[in-house]
Amino acid sequence: MRLIIVSGRSGSGKSTALDVLEDNNFYCIDNLPAMLLPELAERTLLTSELLHPNIAVSIDARNAPNQLERFPELLAGLRERHITCDVLYLDADDKTLLTRFSETRRRHPLTSDTRSLAEAIEDEKTLLSPIIDLADLTIDTTHLNLYQLRDTIKLRLLDKPEPGTAFLIESFGFKRGRPVDADVVFDIRCLPNPYWKPDLRAYCGLDQVIVDYLQEQVDVIEMYNDIYAYLTKWLPRFAASNRAYVTVAIGCTGGQHRSVYMAQRIGEALSKELSNVQIRHRDMVPSNEKHDA
Structure with a gap:
């Protein structure tokens, strides 16, 4: 079993990453509650028809803060079971994220009547710090367009010829x-x-x-x-x-x-x-x- 956990601030390219992985035979789940990671792994390992399953999940700031705080413990538990697990963290500079939200007119998941977009982008980094600290691979998407990001993810995650660094x-x-x-x-x-x-x-x-x-x-x-x-x-x-x-x-x-x-x-x-x-x-x-x- 190979599990890729995709995280990052909103607007950094997480949806694109999941699309790339799905196109390469990964079963992808967006916005998985972090506490369900152990159960997901358990059920997958017990499914006999999936001999070498590839699963990718997105875990981001839409999770409850107390679940994100437990991420290091949950990840350690997965690796103790000898599950091949990569943590991919995507990010971009604050100015780029602001521009992307302005261009798409999407609502940031952390904005509210009392929290501006700029404040939400900054707060999101704090919430995701338990994942940032444990990322195996961090990709800065500030200067990457859609096609360059897709190529980078394929190169780093999917074209790795053998285990190891x-x-x-x-x-x-x-x-x-x-x-x-x-x-x-x-x-x-x-x-x-x-x-x-x-x-x-x-x-x-x-x-x-x-x-x-x-x-x-x-x-x-x-x-x-x-x-x-x-x-x-x-x-x-x-x-x-x-x-x-x-x-x-x-x-x-x-x-x-x-x-x-x-x-x-x-x-x-x-x-x-x-x-x-x-x-x-x-x-x-x-x-x-x-x-x-």
Whole structure:
């Protein structure tokens, strides 16, 4: 049995997450009372026709506060029964959540005559703190559209090839914000920037012309060696501490050239040393799409 618990603040993408899981053969339940988790697991384990059932449930601030407070105890009980259980927490910054509610004109579940939308969004984080603290995987959806969120959930939760720690090596651009869900962040904006070469600007860090240019730079080679040495030493220790997911983010200014090159090269090298290494380029626009535009 595999159980995925989806939580997060309203407007962060929980419904999208459940839709993705349902499309991938999970039986999904929205707004499950937290106290029913043990009974759900018990009934599923006793159902003989479901040999390897996949279940996803959403538990959020619509639960009673006293039930959310008991979440750590309930989760520990599930894992004591050797149930494979992932806790996925989705979130976005307050400004983004406010904008999403304004655009959809939905009512926040915690708003009232005496509580504004902004106050409800802030209070929701406090109510969900018992789940936040125990999340195996946190995804910041601030800069993700619907399709990017679907792809991210599939990559992190469903494309994990085997048990153990899943490592994500991710490139990003600082001008779009640092990934708040990253465990380790490297800033490589000090490296030579192909953007300032007019004949290279339209390409991305996966294109051979960019690879050739960056591999000729002494600073790039030194940075690669230092990052690779650090990660090969410390990522196995993350895994030894029973972490289910670890995200390493490598950032440059725009997330198009240097960080893409570095994340791709680091990810490919680490995949020879570690299991479950994934690579993602958050802000990259492929050069063929630029040329088409």
